[in-house]
Amino acid sequence: MALKFSEATLKKVDEIIARYPNKASALMPVLYLAQDEFGHISDEAKMYVADLLDLPPAKVYCVSTFYSMYKNEPTGRHLIQICTNLSCSLLGAEHLRDYMCNKLGIEPGGTSNDGKFSLVTMECLGGCGTAPVMMVNRDYYENLNEKYIDDILNKYD
Ligand code: FES
Structure with a gap:
C-alpha cells in the first residue's frame, strides 16, 4: 500500500x-x-x-x-460550503452563493482556476438562527453579507 x-x-x-x-x-x-x-x-x-x-x-x-464534512473528492485548497436551505435562503443565501461564484468565476460544485477555492451548497449547517451560514474548511461563519464574505475569503491563501 x-x-x-x-x-x-x-x-x-x-x-x-x-x-x-x-x-x-x-x-x-x-x-x-x-x-x-x-x-x-x-x-x-x-x-x-x-x-x-x-x-x-x-x-x-x-x-x-x-458526513458532509469529509472530502471524498479532490477540491481546491479551501472548501466553501454554503447553506441554501430554508432559513438561509430566506435571508439571501442564493444571492450570496451567486455572489461568491461570480467572484471566483465558478459554478456551484466547481473549483477556481487558481485551485484556491471550491464551492458547494449544503442543506443545513445547523446555524439556522444566525443565517445565512457557511463554512470554509472547518471554520464556521454566520450572519453573512457580501462585505463579510469579501473579508472572509481574503483570509485564505
Ligand atoms: S438552514 Fe442554513 S444553517 Fe440551517
Missing part, C-alpha cells in the same frame, strides 16, 4: 486511539487526519484507514461518504 501517514500523524493516530475503548471508535478523527494529510479521502486513503483501525473498508466508506 503506497499511501501512508507521516510519523507525526501516526503518533497522533496512536494518541487518538488511546482515548477510546477500541480502535474502531477512532474512525472519525482519523478520517480528519487522512483528509488533512492527503488533501481528500480517496479510496486508497479509505483502505489505508480501514487497515490501520482493523475495520472493514465498507465501514470506512460508509462513514466517510455519509
Whole structure:
C-alpha cells in the first residue's frame, strides 16, 4: 500500500486511539487526519484507514461518504460550503452563493482556476438562527453579507 501517514500523524493516530475503548471508535478523527494529510479521502486513503483501525473498508466508506464534512473528492485548497436551505435562503443565501461564484468565476460544485477555492451548497449547517451560514474548511461563519464574505475569503491563501 503506497499511501501512508507521516510519523507525526501516526503518533497522533496512536494518541487518538488511546482515548477510546477500541480502535474502531477512532474512525472519525482519523478520517480528519487522512483528509488533512492527503488533501481528500480517496479510496486508497479509505483502505489505508480501514487497515490501520482493523475495520472493514465498507465501514470506512460508509462513514466517510455519509458526513458532509469529509472530502471524498479532490477540491481546491479551501472548501466553501454554503447553506441554501430554508432559513438561509430566506435571508439571501442564493444571492450570496451567486455572489461568491461570480467572484471566483465558478459554478456551484466547481473549483477556481487558481485551485484556491471550491464551492458547494449544503442543506443545513445547523446555524439556522444566525443565517445565512457557511463554512470554509472547518471554520464556521454566520450572519453573512457580501462585505463579510469579501473579508472572509481574503483570509485564505
Ligand atoms: S438552514 Fe442554513 S444553517 Fe440551517
